[in-house]
Amino acid sequence: MxxxxxxxxxxxxxxxxxxxxxxxxxxxxxxxxxxxxxxxxxxxxxxxxxxxxxxxxxxxxxxxxxxxxxxxxxxxxxxxxxxxxxxxxxxxxxxxxxxxxxxxxxxxxxxxxxxxxxxxxxxxxxxxxxxxxxxxxxxxxxxxxxxxxxxxxxxxxxxxxxxxxxxxEQYPIPASTVRRPVAEEKAIRFAVERIAAARSPILVIGAGANRKLTSKMLTQLVDQFGIPFVTTQLGKGVIDERHPLYMGCAALSAGDFVHRAIEAADLIVNIGHDVIEKPPFFMQHGRMAQGSDHHETNPVEVSEGTQVIHVSFRSAEVDPVYFPQLEVVGDIANAIWQIKNGLAERDDLDWDFARMMAVKRHHDAHIADGRDDDRFPVYPQRLVAEVRAAMPDDGIICLDNGIYKIWFARNYTAHGSNTVLLDNALATMGAGLPSAMAAHLVNPGRKVMAICGDGGFMMNSQELETAVRLGMNLTCLILNDDSYGMIRWKQANMGFADWGLQYGNPDFVKYAESYGAHGHRVQSTAALAPLLRECLDTPGVHLIDCPVDYTENDQILNVTIKELSRSI
CATH class of the missing domain: 3.40.50.970 (Thiamin diphosphate (ThDP)-binding fold, Pyr/PP domains)
Known part of the structure; x- marks a missing residue:
């Protein structure tokens, strides 16, 4: 018994x-x-x-x-x-x-x-x-x-x-051997025909594609046939974003360079689409109403002639803005492998990506802007650049939820799958530090950094004791603006007075030390880079209090980017 x-x-x-x-x-x-x-x-x-x-x-x-x-x-x-x-x-x-x-x-x-x-x-x-x-x-x-x-x-x-x-008297039941269903051969053939017939196809890589084998197959597809790609936030890193055909991440809801790249396509291959993420494009139901300013309100309203192929484990969840013309349903990695083999047999591929590459040049130039900004408190563009420089290729950053999530989604180039953990589904605060702790447990030999706003950090800050007790090696970077910065940004964007979203914080250095962690404070922008390297290279739990300046968020994210991208 x-x-x-x-x-x-x-x-x-x-x-x-x-x-x-x-x-x-x-x-x-x-x-x-x-x-x-x-x-x-x-x-x-x-x-x-x-x-x-x-x-x-x-x-x-x-x-x-x-x-x-x-x-x-x-x-x-x-x-x-x-x-x-x-x-x-x-x-x-x-x-x-x-x-x-x-x-x-x-x-x-x-x-x-x-x-x-x-x-x-x-x-x-x-x-x-x-x-x-x-x-x-x-x-x-x-x-x-x-x-x-x-x-x-x-x-x-x-x-x-x-x-x-x-x-x-019962015993455990062993797991059965299961193979995922693969996509129907006819669906693959139709997909290959439509991709071959397109003039400027683009890949949109979503949450469901963030799987190890899918990453390998998609990388091979892009390398072999030179098809540009964009990602959603949960698709970051599926293909190394240093790739010359990476068009960007759909971090903003509308008006970014990535949306112009999608507009330039006449065929969208939507891989691993999940409706929990904000859509990077809207499909049109008939003709758009006269005088509507779709650039400002929608991600992208693709033209009626733009076809969408849905490639995923499950059939498409149809809604008013998403109703693909072709669905390839089954194991995604296998489907991409079959599509790749089908394209290899074609001798009629005639694609033109000139407009997309023009968009990419503007995108990359804007991403580079601000990397050397010396102002203090630290500006987001400089902050992201310094974190990227400090982290190795396989390093893992785990973001809590806040305005910085948009900056990291846009500006941080992910070099591999699951190296940027951000929550674009429930988008809850408080998950940054615990997710970094789990990342360390699963990947003990890799550098791990939690990146938290001061608001989100305080929601589960007590887990510093757990991390110290377990002898973890990780760094927690707190972006300190003494407020709920994401909501302040939205408040400004909606024309409301700046009110009701500011608070006081503890001395984070002393707070960390009270748990037995190492506390640090950024005193100047120039000091950020060496401090990041020191914490990542020194065993133990490190907390960095980094003052940030979000005063230009509204101007850059809601005005400048849209003006620049619309001019292309």
């Missing part, structure tokens, strides 16, 4: 789980005791359940295997909901295990009891209460399968106290 909590741990081991992140409560003590005897799984005790969920989700993003997080019932479970939505929208496989009072016999009334299964249902792929020890193997296998299946996301299992203490 096996105790149910022991069986749950064995089932997780069977799935290859290495970490469980979280905060146990009294309802989890059977599971905690069982976990203490695991030779494979390490408990990462955090200081908040939300951070545990962010870490588990990020592990899932890197590995493709479900990250696991743990909480007790009631408030512990409610603290996981933001992380559940973060994983669900962001396509990151994650399993949440929450405790519960005994379900067969309880003497505590409704104390702390919420219907957590029902609460999790709308924000997960699967939410289930374990009501029998015998069902644990099948429920764990099903939950993990769904979490990891495209599109990946969050799943939830609730383990009541009395079920955890039951005995059973």
């Amino acid at each position: 096996t105790k149910a909590s022991d069986l749950l741990v064995r089932a997780l081991e069977q799935e290859g789980i290495e970490y469980v992140f979280g905060i146990p409560g009294e309802e989890n003590l059977d599971f905690l005791d069982s976990l203490s005897r695991s030779q494979q799984i390490k408990l990462i005790l955090t200081r908040h359940e939300q951070a545990a969920g962010f870490m588990a989700a990020t592990c899932g993003r890197f590995t493709g295997k479900a990250g696991v997080c743990l909480s007790t019932l009631g408030p512990g479970a409610t603290n996981l909901t933001t992380a559940a939505a973060y994983a669900q929208l962001g396509g990151m496989p994650m399993l949440m295990i929450t405790g519960q009072k005994p379900v067969k016999k309880s003497k505590q009334g409704r104390f702390q009891i919420l219907d957590v299964v029902e609460m999790m249902d709308p924000i997960t792929k699967y939410s289930h209460q374990l009501v029998s020890a015998d069902n644990i193997p099948s429920r764990v296998r099903e939950a993990i399968r769904l979490a990891e299946e495209e599109k990946p996301g969050a799943v939830h299992l609730e383990l009541p106290e009395d079920i955890a203490d039951e005995d059973t």
